[in-house]
Amino acid sequence: MRQLLCIILLSAAAFAVQAPQPEAITGDYIETRSADVYTGACFANGEMGLAGDQAILAWHVSKGSWLGQDLAGLSIVAAVKASATLGDPYANPYPARSVMIVDQRATAEQRAALMEFARHMGGQLLARVEKVVTAPIDMQVLHQADQHGRAKLRAGTFAAIETRGIGAKDHLCGNEATFYPPLTSTSHSMPAVAMTDHYEGPGLGVSWTLHDKRSAFVGSFAEAGQ
Numbered sequence: 001m002r003q004l005l006c007i008i009l010l011s012a013a014a015f016a017v018q019a020p021q022p023e024a025i026t027g028d029y030i031e032t033r034s035a036d037v038y039t040g041a042c043f044a045n046g047e048m049g050l051a052g053d054q055a056i057l058a059w060h061v062s063k064g065s066w067l068g069q070d071l072a073g074l075s076i077v078a079a080v081k082a083s084a085t086l087g088d089p090y091a092n093p094y095p096a097r098s099v100m101i102v103d104q105r106a107t108a109e110q111r112a113a114l115m116e117f118a119r120h121m122g123g124q125l126l127a128r129v130e131k132v133v134t135a136p137i138d139m140q141v142l143h144q145a146d147q148h149g150r151a152k153l154r155a156g157t158f159a160a161i162e163t164r165g166i167g168a169k170d171h172l173c174g175n176e177a178t179f180y181p182p183l184t185s186t187s188h189s190m191p192a193v194a195m196t197d198h199y200e201g202p203g204l205g206v207s208w209t210l211h212d213k214r215s216a217f218v219g220s221f222a223e224a225g226q
Contacts, residue, residue: 023225025064025071025117028141029186030151031217032056032161035085038191038214040175052085053093054208056161056199057122057184058153060139064225066120069113075137076114077101077155078126081204086125087180097130098122099203101155104134121184121223131203133158141218149192151218158201163192163216170214182217189219 035052036043057078061071079099084091100118102111111134119126135156142150149165170176170193182189194216200207 023064024222025061025066025225026187026222027062027064027220028060028139028151029182029184029189029217029219029221030056030058030139030141030153030161030163031182031184032194032197032210033086033180033183033215034197034208034210035180036214037178037180037217038166038170038176039179040173040177041179042173042175044179048085048088049091050085052087053082054199054206055080055082055086055183056159056197057118057125058139058155058159058161059118059121059221060141066113066117066226069110071106071110071113071117074103074106074110074114075139075155076103076118077137077153077159078118078122079159079199079201079204080125081206082125086183094124095128096125097128097204098126099131099133099158099201100126100129101137101158101201102132102134103137105136120226121221123184125183131201133201141220149190149218151192158199160196160198161194161216162196163194163218166191166193166214176214182219185221185223186217186219187222189217192216192218
């Protein structure tokens with residue numbers, strides 16, 4: 001009897017070890033804020049309470065699946081209006097309202113998986129979704145060494161982003177640093193200049209068009225699949 005029990009336990013352990021793990025989901029990430037993220041403390045303090053309560057988060061999946069759906073080649077974008085400057089340690093940005101823009105090439109099942117993936121990555125920031133729209137999404141992060149920090153996003157007529165790398169002329173006070181971290185988990189990110197940061201759509205009660213702010217992140221993500 002004991003031998004039989006040992007065999008069963010060993011078999012169960014071997015099965016658990018050999019059980020396939022979900023493939024990691026990986027891809028590119030772009031973020032913009034309505035406050036500078038690469039800045040000096042004096043500039044950041046000057047914007048707190050006055051700006052930084054708006055953001056756009058965008059993911060393009062290179063490979064991987066979520067909730068059993070293969071999402072390779074698809075994108076999702078979230079526009080956010082928070083209750084205070086995002087990252088301000090003395091203010092509460094929640095509740096935050098968001099609009100999700102889902103890749104129109106996705107099937108109904110893939111759209112649902114994309115939204116759940118975005119909620120997982122955004123956490124409380126994307127807990128209150130006011131509107132979901134579908135649109136063609138073109139998102140490009142340029143990985144060549146001579147294109148450092150350059151990325152483009154167009155999500156239908158709702159959102160547009162274009163970034164470039166930070167250069168010597170973008171150091172205004174001499175004490176700049178990455179003052180705020182990205183709003184979501186990344187495997188790599190770098191601050192960048194948002195030459196264009198635009199949102200115009202339903203659900204948030206506000207639209208914006210900003211130019212030439214040190215308010216973007218360009219990077220990548222890698223998350224264990226579910």
